[in-house]
Amino acid sequence: MKITKKSIALAITIILCFSLNQTAVNSLSDTTQQDVNSLVAEEQQIKEFPGGVLINFDEKADSDPIGSSYPELEFSPGYRVWNSSDSIYYPPESGENVALSQDVNNWFTFEIPIQKVGLFVSTAIDDYNLVFTAYTNQNVAIEEIYITPNTINQYIEFDSPLGRIYNISASGTTGFNWHWTIDTLSYLEFSSPTPNLIDFEDLTPPTLVDGNYAGLSFTPGFTVWNSYGSSTYPPHSGNNVIYTYELVPNITFSFPVESVSLYINVASDYDMQVLAYSESGILLQKAYAPANTVNEYVTLRSLLGMIHRITFIGDPGFNMYWSMDDLCYVEYTPNENQLLTFDELAESTHIDSLYAGVTFSPDYITWNSTGNANYPPQSGDLVIYSNELVNNITFDIPKAYVSFYINTVSDYDIQVEAYNVDDVLIQTFDVDPSAKNQLVELYSAGGFINRISISGSANFENYWSIDTLYFEEFEETFEFLLDFEDYPSNLLDLYPHVTFSTGFESWNSYGSISYPPSSGDYVAYSHDLKPNITFTIPIMYTCFYISSPTDYSIDVLGYSSDDKLIYKVSIEPDSIDKFVEIYSEDSEISRITLTGTVGFNSHWTIENLYYMADIYTYDLDGDGLSYHEEIAEGTDPLDWDSDNDGFSDGEEIAEGTDPNDPLDYPILVPEFGYLSLILFVPFIVVLGLLFRRRR
Numbered sequence: 001m002k003i004t005k006k007s008i009a010l011a012i013t014i015i016l017c018f019s020l021n022q023t024a025v026n027s028l029s030d031t032t033q034q035d036v037n038s039l040v041a042e043e044q045q046i047k048e049f050p051g052g053v054l055i056n057f058d059e060k061a062d063s064d065p066i067g068s069s070y071p072e073l074e075f076s077p078g079y080r081v082w083n084s085s086d087s088i089y090y091p092p093e094s095g096e097n098v099a100l101s102q103d104v105n106n107w108f109t110f111e112i113p114i115q116k117v118g119l120f121v122s123t124a125i126d127d128y129n130l131v132f133t134a135y136t137n138q139n140v141a142i143e144e145i146y147i148t149p150n151t152i153n154q155y156i157e158f159d160s161p162l163g164r165i166y167n168i169s170a171s172g173t174t175g176f177n178w179h180w181t182i183d184t185l186s187y188l189e190f191s192s193p194t195p196n197l198i199d200f201e202d203l204t205p206p207t208l209v210d211g212n213y214a215g216l217s218f219t220p221g222f223t224v225w226n227s228y229g230s231s232t233y234p235p236h237s238g239n240n241v242i243y244t245y246e247l248v249p250n251i252t253f254s255f256p257v258e259s260v261s262l263y264i265n266v267a268s269d270y271d272m273q274v275l276a277y278s279e280s281g282i283l284l285q286k287a288y289a290p291a292n293t294v295n296e297y298v299t300l301r302s303l304l305g306m307i308h309r310i311t312f313i314g315d316p317g318f319n320m321y322w323s324m325d326d327l328c329y330v331e332y333t334p335n336e337n338q339l340l341t342f343d344e345l346a347e348s349t350h351i352d353s354l355y356a357g358v359t360f361s362p363d364y365i366t367w368n369s370t371g372n373a374n375y376p377p378q379s380g381d382l383v384i385y386s387n388e389l390v391n392n393i394t395f396d397i398p399k400a401y402v403s404f405y406i407n408t409v410s411d412y413d414i415q416v417e418a419y420n421v422d423d424v425l426i427q428t429f430d431v432d433p434s435a436k437n438q439l440v441e442l443y444s445a446g447g448f449i450n451r452i453s454i455s456g457s458a459n460f461e462n463y464w465s466i467d468t469l470y471f472e473e474f475e476e477t478f479e480f481l482l483d484f485e486d487y488p489s490n491l492l493d494l495y496p497h498v499t500f501s502t503g504f505e506s507w508n509s510y511g512s513i514s515y516p517p518s519s520g521d522y523v524a525y526s527h528d529l530k531p532n533i534t535f536t537i538p539i540m541y542t543c544f545y546i547s548s549p550t551d552y553s554i555d556v557l558g559y560s561s562d563d564k565l566i567y568k569v570s571i572e573p574d575s576i577d578k579f580v581e582i583y584s585e586d587s588e589i590s591r592i593t594l595t596g597t598v599g600f601n602s603h604w605t606i607e608n609l610y611y612m613a614d615i616y617t618y619d620l621d622g623d624g625l626s627y628h629e630e631i632a633e634g635t636d637p638l639d640w641d642s643d644n645d646g647f648s649d650g651e652e653i654a655e656g657t658d659p660n661d662p663l664d665y666p667i668l669v670p671e672f673g674y675l676s677l678i679l680f681v682p683f684i685v686v687l688g689l690l691f692r693r694r695r
Contacts, residue, residue, distance in 0.1 A: 052188035058095035078103030089124035113163035113190040128176035137166040163190020219249040236263040256305035256332040270318035276300040279308040288519040305332020343380030378405040385465040400447035412460035484522040514549040523605040539589035542611040552600035561590040624650020
């Protein structure tokens with residue numbers, strides 16, 4: 001056989017193609033094997049969530065009722081155990097037993113908030129429609145899962161990152177109740193973070209509350225009362241509630257608190273407010289307890305753990321007509337990487353840029369002030385000071401919260417100011433004369449603190465020191481409560497991140513029987529047929545009170561950004577201060593629309609619009625960068641191309657170019673896919689050999 005250049009080229013081509021394709025096949029095989037391994041791992045995981053509880057009903061006897069056999073879990077009366085190990089239609093997913101019910105209404109309820117629930121369902125005979133629904137503790141549907149007819153051990157899973165699952169129901173078309181079973185039920189308790197619950201059942205009435213709970217101080221008048229059987233002041237749990245006749249009662253925490261919740265009974269027509277304050281007296285958030293309410297749930301949050309005190313206030317006389325129960329709080333754990341005590345440095349060290357992400361004015365210096373009565377350290381031995389007239393602390397990434405302790409002497413006025421990246425003043429804190437370790441707290445709801453300035457009157461620079469600097473970036477959520485008290489008339493467009501459709505106005509309805517405000521004086525309304533409230537950031541939760549004291553039906557509809565209906569709440573006729581909640585576990589709420597029967601538009605008001613947004617890791621403008629990354633890079637979180645050069649901010653960061661410089665942008669180069677490379681390389685080789693032969 002004669003070997004020619006042409007045959008050599010052909011052989012090389014075949015070998016290359018086989019080699020490259022074999023590599024691709026091997027890679028595909030590896031990927032397939034990884035997928036199989038992943039599926040196996042997933043199948044093992046869904047049987048029992050890490051850290052969760054697994055129930056397979058195998059420890060019970062055949063035909064046993066289930067009821068309350070398992071801690072924290074109650075099954076409806078019809079549920080019983082069945083040994084179905086010999087059944088070809090309803091085989092157990094594990095062990096021998098399954099659970100079944102032949103009732104029309106079937107449910108199992110948790111006593112604790114649940115994050116995930118998984119179970120296996122069999123519906124192997126007939127085509128009965130079957131649906132499982134997850135509900136909150138307020139009976140609001142979170143998610144529905146429809147079961148495929150004639151299926152064996154179909155796995156279904158409910159997931160609520162906010163831990164709102166309390167009840168799972170099963171329902172279907174007529175006759176469904178004879179033809180389904182469940183097995184291998186697993187659930188994961190919501191555990192982020194673990195709260196502390198005080199139900200006052202450990203105290204004997206009429207004990208005074210103060211001094212009984214470590215780290216908490218109650219105004220002396222708070223007293224325990226067994227109110228079991230009271231229609232006006234029923235306990236939320238157990239028998240005991242607490243009350244006080246003080247005009248401005250407080251609950252104070254000796255440690256930083258992230259959230260506080262409680263249940264309130266308010267008799268008569270007295271309105272109440274619950275206020276959360278920081279240690280330095282900054283009002284953080286307020287919640288409302290309407291008049292004539294029974295076990296109203298109130299919650300106050302500070303993501304940065306700033307809550308120090310809870311205060312109760314109301315109309316004159318309110319203090320005779322309220323009680324509370326089930327005080328729940330979540331302690332806050334600070335990030336130690338963002339706490340600077342300066343004690344690891346030597347005395348007389350110039351700080352400047354010694355700490356990553358923070359720059360101090362050049363004159364800042366450490367000083368061992370232990371034993372000094374005027375400038376005692378708040379922790380350790382060292383403090384820092386500066387003799388400059390204006391002293392700055394600048395952060396590479398803007399912060400939501402900055403605090404430190406300051407010492408001053410004499411009567412020199414000292415101010416602490418917070419500025420954003422555009423050098424706009426956003427907050428001022430006045431330091432007390434002759435302060436000794438006064439806590440200075442600066443807070444920006446949007447996480448925009450870029451620079452802290454300390455300045456004062458002439459000669460102040462020689463008479464102050466600071467210690468224990470702590471700072472945090474904004475995390476997790478934005479929270480807003482609109483009570484319409486700030487912008488009466490038609491100025492509702494001034495509220496942040498929310499737009500009201502044309503026609504919305506606020507109204508002083510104080511004294512109105514049909515449209516009473518839930519708090520304050522003002523409510524909002526619109527006479528349009530389909531008024532909208534649109535959010536400019538993705539919302540995960542919103543709620544408000546609605547009054548419609550007529551026979552008109554009203555629906556509150558929640559839509560996503562792509563105009564998909566994701567939530568619906570129907571308002572009963574003749575509703576006054578009806579509480580409406582709309583959830584979206586995936587932060588999809590973009591618009592709220594109100595609609596109803598003809599004439600409804602003249603007969604409703606809303607009040608206390610609250611909304612919560614999870615945007616810390618959300619890509620608001622679709623450029624591939626999260627909100628946090630945009631802030632760090634100095635780009636516009638709402639503009640996908642901050643420098644308008646045609647390349648997204650995410651593309652520029654990935655390619656190493658400056659997303660804020662229109663003259664610095666990525667250079668486009670052709671990209672070849674893997675398949676193109678397989679075909680292109682042999683072609684070049686053959687073409688080269690043939691071209692060489694012609695020469």
